[in-house]
Amino acid sequence: MAKTTLIKGPVTHELISSRMRLLGENREIGGHSIFLGQVRADIKGIRKVKAIEYSAYEEMVNREAESIKQKILSEYNDVRSIDIFHSTGVVMAGEISLMVLVSAGHRQHAMAACDKTVEMIKEKLPVWKKEIFEDNSHEWKRENLA
Amino acid sequence: MEIRVLFFGVLTEVTQTMFKHYRDVNSFGDLMHRIQDDFPELVHFDYRIAVNSEIINEDPELKNMDEVAFMPPFAGG
Numbered sequence: 001m002a003k004t005t006l007i008k009g010p011v012t013h014e015l016i017s018s019r020m021r022l023l024g025e026n027r028e029i030g031g032h033s034i035f036l037g038q039v040r041a042d043i044k045g046i047r048k049v050k051a052i053e054y055s056a057y058e059e060m061v062n063r064e065a066e067s068i069k070q071k072i073l074s075e076y077n078d079v080r081s082i083d084i085f086h087s088t089g090v091v092m093a094g095e096i097s098l099m100v101l102v103s104a105g106h107r108q109h110a111m112a113a114c115d116k117t118v119e120m121i122k123e124k125l126p127v128w129k130k131e132i133f134e135d136n137s138h139e140w141k142r143e144n145l146a
Numbered sequence: 147m148e149i150r151v152l153f154f155g156v157l158t159e160v161t162q163t164m165f166k167h168y169r170d171v172n173s174f175g176d177l178m179h180r181i182q183d184d185f186p187e188l189v190h191f192d193y194r195i196a197v198n199s200e201i202i203n204e205d206p207e208l209k210n211m212d213e214v215a216f217m218p219p220f221a222g223g
Contacts, residue, residue, distance in 0.1 A: 037223045054222075055154060055155065055158075056222075057152070057154055057196070057199065057215055057217065059199045060196060060199035060200075060215070063199055086222060086223075097223070098222070098223050118223070121222055121223060122220070122222060122223050123220070124220070125220060125222040126154065126196075126215075126217055126220055126222075127220060127221065127222030127223075128154055128155030128156070128218065128220070128221050128222075129221045129222075130155075140155055140156035140159075140218075140221075141221045142156075142218075142219060142221065
């Protein structure tokens with residue numbers, strides 16, 4: 001299981017495909033469920049979001065991510081692998097800022113466990129986002145509904 | 147004792163810093179008073195506090211070199 005949770009900048013297509021390639025070597029896996037969070041160009045009044053700058057409490061993120069993985073593994077015994085990658089720093093609209101990849105023997109467990117992992121990330125990971133608008137003004141995003 | 151205090155998210159704009167060292171701290175209450183004196187605007191913000199990256203629900207016993215983090219509501223994803 002991948003150790004690094006926080007990565008600088010966007011989650012790249014190369015990272016996603018390299019993880020998929022690696023998981024192909026595990027022949028007990030029958031299904032993957034993947035969630036990719038993408039930065040949305042929200043419009044607020046006359047301003048449009050061009051990017052989000054993420055910051056995080058790294059030590060606590062690592063601890064909480066490990067705790068989430070252990071909880072999911074104990075709850076879904078068919079799950080073989082859980083990857084969590086979250087961006088820090090600037091991620092432009094249209095780029096990926098979160099990848100959750102859960103692999104299991106069968107699809108039901110992969111899909112349910114992936115969904116639960118994403119919910120727990122939203123609730124428990126100490127990450128904050130600052131929306132940067134096209135006019136270079138900014139605003140800290142408060143609610144965690146995205 | 148010496149305590150390292152961290153600020154995150156919108157709170158960094160209130161404090162204009164991401165961390166600050168406090169020396170000769172007697173207790174958690176003493177630390178909180180000093181932080182509130184330094185940054186009175188903090189009272190207007192929601193936050194939770196973690197000590198050594200664990201969220202606390204009541205006043206903890208601090209040890210020398212502990213890390214105390216002020217965290218606004220999480221917004222990951």
